[in-house]
Amino acid sequence: MKHTHDPSEGTEMDHLIAHLAHVEILTPRLQESVAFFHDLVGMEVVLEHGDSVFLRTWGNYLPYDLILTQNPTTGLGHIGWRAKNAEALDLAARRLGADNGGLGWQESAPWQGKAYLFVGPNGQKQKIFWEAEHYQAPEHLASPLPTRPQRTPARGVAARHLDHVNFPSADVLGDAQWYERNLGVFLTEWTEVPEKGLAIFATLSTGSAFQLAFLRDDSGHRGRFHHFALQVDERADVIRAAEIFREAGTPIEWGPGRHGHGESFSVYVREPGGMRLEIVSPGLQRIAPDHKPVKWAPTQGSADFYLSNPLPEAFLEVLPAIPTTDQQASAIDVAGLGNPWDNT
Ligand SMILES: [Fe+2]
CATH class of the missing domain: 3.10.180.10 (2,3-Dihydroxybiphenyl 1,2-Dioxygenase, domain 1)
Known part of the structure; x- marks a missing residue:
């Protein structure tokens, strides 16, 4: 549509x-x-x-x-x-x-x-x-510091906050309008394939940064999920997280690297149940009351900021996977474009 x-x-x-x-x-x-x-x-x-x-x-x-x-x-x-x-x-x-x-x-x-x-x-x-x-x-x-609801654990990644969730979406900008109209969660940035005029990704915010993202999925399956993200303070914490996962035998699916959207720095892994987890450090702050949504093209680095770490095919899988012989049904299918994130 x-x-x-x-x-x-x-x-x-x-x-x-x-x-x-x-x-x-x-x-x-x-x-x-x-x-x-x-x-x-x-x-x-x-x-x-x-x-x-x-x-x-x-x-x-x-x-x-x-x-x-x-x-x-x-x-x-x-x-x-x-x-x-x-x-x-x-x-x-x-x-x-x-x-x-x-x-x-x-x-x-x-x-x-x-x-x-x-x-x-x-x-x-x-x-x-x-x-x-x-x-x-x-x-x-308990922490002796009055700003902290809990002492920092000296264990693992020590993720500090829940950051955002990512939903597969059959109509990225239409869904963004629905969340804006009904809840006031507003569009911050979106990615469009220029020659198709097709929106394939969008990020939405309740304040600064973003808390909700949509990834275009034409498979026709509803209610599925792509990933959720937990926040650490700094880029060095994301790199440390990647090393903790490597040493524990948890394969890294993508990253560490930076996204154009939100300028966040992150790494992706799968937890033992198969769900994708992102560990992310903050980037862009969205505080302007008269902010206008920003449009990206994949070739500008909306997913891969440094244009050096292309999005892998495995990242297009959403959950739950649909048992089928048609591989497209368990992956993001974007209007037959193959991998629309190819930035070469
Ligand atoms: Fe994310």
């Missing part, structure tokens, strides 16, 4: 979302996934609840930001957003409603009050909540 709105015009909107709060990942190897995120990524387990284990990065003011749930296939459970306030939550629920992806209210979840459940335009399950308890570290994890 051709997108008619020019994203560089920007959109007036209500900003209903404060930030991305958590991600639930489905894994067929729960205990190995938990060990990976605890031992190598340096997260803490805060709760075991049914088939799920809740974990936290050390910099999170909320009790958790990752839920790992046992499931036969690898994929996305849901994404949690924290609303700006109670009124923003009610407004989001009214806008979403039954005819716009709304699924209704959830009474409560661990450390959270009521939440509104919905699916986005490409089928990814999400929720928005306002009421939330802040994390209180037990004595052995």
